[in-house]
Amino acid sequence: MDRIPILKLGRALLVSIQVDIHDRLAKALEEDLAERIVATGARGVMIDISGLEIVDSFMGRMLDNIAAVSRLLDANTVVVGMRPAVAITLVELGLSLTGVKTALDVERGMALIGNLEQAEESGDDALEFRDDPIKG
Amino acid sequence: MIPSRDETLTIENSEDVIRVRQAVRIRAIEAGLGLVDQTKIVTAASELARNTLDYGLGGTARIQTFTDTMRRGVRLTFEDQGPGIADLDLALTDGFTTGGGLGLGLSGARRLSNEFDVQTVVDHGTRITIARWN
Numbered sequence: 001m002d003r004i005p006i007l008k009l010g011r012a013l014l015v016s017i018q019v020d021i022h023d024r025l026a027k028a029l030e031e032d033l034a035e036r037i038v039a040t041g042a043r044g045v046m047i048d049i050s051g052l053e054i055v056d057s058f059m060g061r062m063l064d065n066i067a068a069v070s071r072l073l074d075a076n077t078v079v080v081g082m083r084p085a086v087a088i089t090l091v092e093l094g095l096s097l098t099g100v101k102t103a104l105d106v107e108r109g110m111a112l113i114g115n116l117e118q119a120e121e122s123g124d125d126a127l128e129f130r131d132d133p134i135k136g
Numbered sequence: 137m138i139p140s141r142d143e144t145l146t147i148e149n150s151e152d153v154i155r156v157r158q159a160v161r162i163r164a165i166e167a168g169l170g171l172v173d174q175t176k177i178v179t180a181a182s183e184l185a186r187n188t189l190d191y192g193l194g195g196t197a198r199i200q201t202f203t204d205t206m207r208r209g210v211r212l213t214f215e216d217q218g219p220g221i222a223d224l225d226l227a228l229t230d231g232f233t234t235g236g237g238l239g240l241g242l243s244g245a246r247r248l249s250n251e252f253d254v255q256t257v258v259d260h261g262t263r264i265t266i267a268r269w270n
Contacts, residue, residue: 022153
C-alpha cells in the first residue's frame, strides 16, 4: 500500500495516520489531500495522529505544509489525537507547530472545524457590510 | 559501563530512518526507559538518522544499551563519511539549515538527550553520539 486513505466526513476530510511515514508517502498525502479538498469543496481537514509514537521535525514540517496548502484552498486543518509524550517531546525539540490547530480527539476536532467555518462565514458578511459606508 | 546490546544499522534511504527508529524504541524499552524518555530518544534518533541521510549522504547508526552502577540507558552513534560540518556552532543554532528543513534536527536532538557529542571533520565526515538514561 502506497497511499493513506482520505475519508469524507460531512464537509471535512479525515486522514488517520497509523504508520510511520516515509518521504514518498508524505508527498503523496500532501498531493492527494490538495486534490480532494478541491474536488469535494471540503472546508476542513482533520489529521488523526493518535497512532503515531513520535512526531519529528520531518513529520512536523509535513503537517505545517498540509495546513498551509489547505489554507490556500480555503480549508482549515486540525490535528487531533496527539499523545502526551509526543507533545512533551515536540516542545523540547523546539517544534511548536504554530501553523496548525489542534484538538484532543476527532469529536472536538469536528466541532472546531465547524466553529472556524462559522466564524469565517460571519467574517465574510461583515466584510461585505463594511464596503458601502466607506464609499458613501 | 557494561554494554549489554550492540548493533549497527545502515542508513541509505528514508525507510532505513524508520527502521532505526523502531530498533531504538525496542532497545529503549529493554533499557527500562519510561514512555516520555523513550519518545525523546526515538525522536532524537529520527532527527539524527535523517541528518545522516540528507547531509552525510548515508551512513550508519550504532545502537547500544548500557548498564553501570548508577543507571541504565541507550547510547546511539551516527556516523557518516559525508562533507562534515563546517561551522558547528552555527549548525547547532535553532532554525539554521542548509537543506531546506526546519533547522531543528541537531539542536533538538541535543535538547532531547542527556549526553551529546559531535566529532566532525570537513570533507571526511561526522560522528554524533547521544545517550538517554533513566
